[in-house]
Amino acid sequence: MLSNNMGAIISQGAARVKHTRREEKGDPMLEKAKGAKYVVPLVVVALAACLFGLVFYPMANMEMKNLPFAVLSLDEGAQTPQGEMNVGDTLVENMVSSADAEDAPIAWTVLDSQDELDEALENNEFYGALVVPEGYTAAQVAAQMAAAQADPSAAAPAATDVEAPTLEVIVDYAKSPLVAQQMQTSISSLFEQMGATVDVEVIHQGDATDDASASPMSGMMSQQVAIMPLCMAMMICSILVAVVLLPVRKAAKDKRWHAIGVQAAILVAASLVAALCAWCLVTLVAGMDAPAGPSILFFWMAALCVGLLLTGAFDIAVPLGALVALCLFGLGMATGAMPHEALPAFWQDWVVPWAPQNYIGQGVRSILYMGADAWNVGSGPLAITGIVGACLMAIAGFIPKPKKENAA
Numbered sequence: 409m410l411s412n413n414m415g416a417i418i419s420q421g422a423a424r425v426k427h428t429r430r431e432e433k434g435d436p437m438l439e440k441a442k443g444a445k446y447v448v449p450l451v452v453v454a455l456a457a458c459l460f461g462l463v464f465y466p467m468a469n470m471e472m473k474n475l476p477f478a479v480l481s482l483d484e485g486a487q488t489p490q491g492e493m494n495v496g497d498t499l500v501e502n503m504v505s506s507a508d509a510e511d512a513p514i515a516w517t518v519l520d521s522q523d524e525l526d527e528a529l530e531n532n533e534f535y536g537a538l539v540v541p542e543g544y545t546a547a548q549v550a551a552q553m554a555a556a557q558a559d560p561s562a563a564a565p566a567a568t569d570v571e572a573p574t575l576e577v578i579v580d581y582a583k584s585p586l587v588a589q590q591m592q593t594s595i596s597s598l599f600e601q602m603g604a605t606v607d608v609e610v611i612h613q614g615d616a617t618d619d620a621s622a623s624p625m626s627g628m629m630s631q632q633v634a635i636m637p638l639c640m641a642m643m644i645c646s647i648l649v650a651v652v653l654l655p656v657r658k659a660a661k662d663k664r665w666h667a668i669g670v671q672a673a674i675l676v677a678a679s680l681v682a683a684l685c686a687w688c689l690v691t692l693v694a695g696m697d698a699p700a701g702p703s704i705l706f707f708w709m710a711a712l713c714v715g716l717l718l719t720g721a722f723d724i725a726v727p728l729g730a731l732v733a734l735c736l737f738g739l740g741m742a743t744g745a746m747p748h749e750a751l752p753a754f755w756q757d758w759v760v761p762w763a764p765q766n767y768i769g770q771g772v773r774s775i776l777y778m779g780a781d782a783w784n785v786g787s788g789p790l791a792i793t794g795i796v797g798a799c800l801m802a803i804a805g806f807i808p809k810p811k812k813e814n815a816a
């Protein structure tokens with residue numbers, strides 16, 4: 409008995425000595441933990457800086473070039489002392505040839521009829537159009553002849569009954585409020601410098617621009633006010649639902665489908681709340697006259713589809729969900745409000761086709777400026793996004809538990 413007690417005392421003493429020596433030398437695991445305490449915050453800050461850098465990089469490097477504009481000449485030409493003349497056709501040729509450069513601000517597309525132009529503008533194919541009206545050459549010739557017959561000795565040009573010919577410039581708010589606001593003044597100034605009279609017509613203006621956006625950025629920011637909070641809210645909701653509250657892959661097989669059903673129900677409710685908040689932001693903060701019914705229904709559908717995609721990705725694997733969330737936030741956020749042609753080349757080719765924010769922006773503009781319903785140009789691609797997310801959630805129901813979970 410005494411020998412056993414002595415052995416225990418000796419063992420404890422040896423352990424204390426070993427522990428003391430380890431503390432003196434420094435425990436490698438403890439040292440690593442202390443080092444990580446300082447490294448992890450730095451890594452988080454660096455990642456956050458990179459993420460926000462991706463978000464704002466397209467905005468900081470925005471460059472308006474190759475904006476698609478239509479040009480249509482309805483001018484029949486006229487007979488002059490110098491022969492047959494068609495100023496409209498000459499003007500169109502000059503406009504098209506001047507836009508051949510890769511970095512030209514406008515890419516002109518020649519159309520053949522008024523019906524073709526009306527259909528293209530209704531489908532938002534162009535940011536605007538230049539129309540040379542009928543009788544433009546005849547009116548210009550008549551104005552020149554009237555000016556030549558005026559009294560050259562008069563202090564001011566003599567007034568004539570002949571009106572100067574006028575070009576018609578059309579800008580489309582529904583395509584991009586930012587481009588419409590800029591082109592509304594810049595194109596007019598361009599033709600006035602060339603000595604041409606211009607009449608600017610704004611189409612698809614809607615009630616949203618009655619307050620007259622003082623800044624060219626206001627139209628873009630009014631959409632971003634809705635898109636960014638909507639996506640952020642569903643990102644947080646998806647993380648809570650799929651990672652914290654109801655991780656599907658950790659549930660028993662007989663309870664997985666119940667967990668997926670509860671996830672879907674939570675997403676439906678949360679997306680409705682997010683839609684109501686987005687509509688309030690658009691109307692109260694941005695000052696836009698957004699119709700309640702179509703706007704809320706569209707925001708609801710958009711938020712639900714984004715939530716399904718993120719939740720499905722997190723259900724498959726947390727790293728996959730994190731990757732999808734980072735791509736949506738870091739890469740996709742700028743596509744919702746910025747014109748496609750103003751984005752850097754990488755965003756145009758690789759981000760715009762899949763980013764849900766791009767289609768949310770299209771839907772918001774069609775509702776605000778064209779009076780569209782909840783199902784509009786952006787709804788179809790968003791529905792596909794939601795279907796993909798629902799499929800991912802269903803696939804997660806069949807994936808076996810992680811080995812660590814099975815071992816436990």
